[in-house]
Amino acid sequence: MIAVLIIAITAALVLAVLSRTIRIVPQARAYPIERLGSYNRTLSAGFNTLVPGIDRIRAKIDLREQVVSFAPQPVITEDNLVVHIDTVLYFQVTDPRAATYEIANYLQAIEQLTVTTLRNVIGGLDLERTLTSREEINAQLRGVLDEATGKWGIRVNRVELKAIDPPKSIIDAMEKQLRAERDKRATILTAEGLRQSQILTAEGAKQSAILTAEGQRQSQILMAEGQAKAIDIVFTAIHEGRPDPELLAYQYLQALPKIAEGQGSQVWMIPSELTKALDGFAAAFSGGKNPARPEASNGVVPQPGTAIGRG
Numbered sequence: 187m188i189a190v191l192i193i194a195i196t197a198a199l200v201l202a203v204l205s206r207t208i209r210i211v212p213q214a215r216a217y218p219i220e221r222l223g224s225y226n227r228t229l230s231a232g233f234n235t236l237v238p239g240i241d242r243i244r245a246k247i248d249l250r251e252q253v254v255s256f257a258p259q260p261v262i263t264e265d266n267l268v269v270h271i272d273t274v275l276y277f278q279v280t281d282p283r284a285a286t287y288e289i290a291n292y293l294q295a296i297e298q299l300t301v302t303t304l305r306n307v308i309g310g311l312d313l314e315r316t317l318t319s320r321e322e323i324n325a326q327l328r329g330v331l332d333e334a335t336g337k338w339g340i341r342v343n344r345v346e347l348k349a350i351d352p353p354k355s356i357i358d359a360m361e362k363q364l365r366a367e368r369d370k371r372a373t374i375l376t377a378e379g380l381r382q383s384q385i386l387t388a389e390g391a392k393q394s395a396i397l398t399a400e401g402q403r404q405s406q407i408l409m410a411e412g413q414a415k416a417i418d419i420v421f422t423a424i425h426e427g428r429p430d431p432e433l434l435a436y437q438y439l440q441a442l443p444k445i446a447e448g449q450g451s452q453v454w455m456i457p458s459e460l461t462k463a464l465d466g467f468a469a470a471f472s473g474g475k476n477p478a479r480p481e482a483s484n485g486v487v488p489q490p491g492t493a494i495g496r497g
Contacts, residue, residue, distance in 0.1 A: 206238040216282035218244040228282050247282040259301050261308040263316055272348035281339025289338045303330045320347050
């Protein structure tokens, strides 16, 4: 019974010693080790051994990239406006020994350094530049933080401004300005559209007038060509037919009733050539004799080249 108790106690002691001697470090972790109170080495991922009672783990450092978001901080711009800015920081521990022994609390130190740097950067910018220069602000913050945290064994990968909140009065003024700007652009676009429409309408009217004038010109040219062709045909027919005076007199007699029907035809002239033609025409019907001219009802015989009036 005593022997069993001794064996059990011995086994428990062995297990306790082994548990303090063997250390399994997970992946992406690092354990700085102190031996008799001073830094000795850093355990990497995998199987590691310690000297019980002499070595001890000082801290357990996460080597993965970490993300930390800080509460909104009031910052005064160059034009004396207070804005609240939320920041997001991406960092990674590159030296577990420096992160353990160079700074007591690196998270708190990074937060305070971020707030101080942010106030320095924003203090040199007005509100408009602050709202439109996020990339520039991020680059300046990252440069200052990375340089300051390098000696702590920490690398700052990215700094992002999550939100920039101006005062409510400024937000209202900005909304009014944006609304006025949108109305101005809408008015300009409407005027531009109306101007373009009027230009297109004028161009259409111009083209229509040009086409109408061109059509009238072509029509007049064709009519003139037709009349010229008709006159040429009549002229050719007359000269080729060689009409005698009797035919001309007959055509004139046929045209006289139409001349007399006109309202303005009160007086018309009888050319002397026509009287000669009428004499020949009458002689042709009387068998070649030239009868005496009949006297008019009023006893006046029309003389060649005289004018005859109507009522």
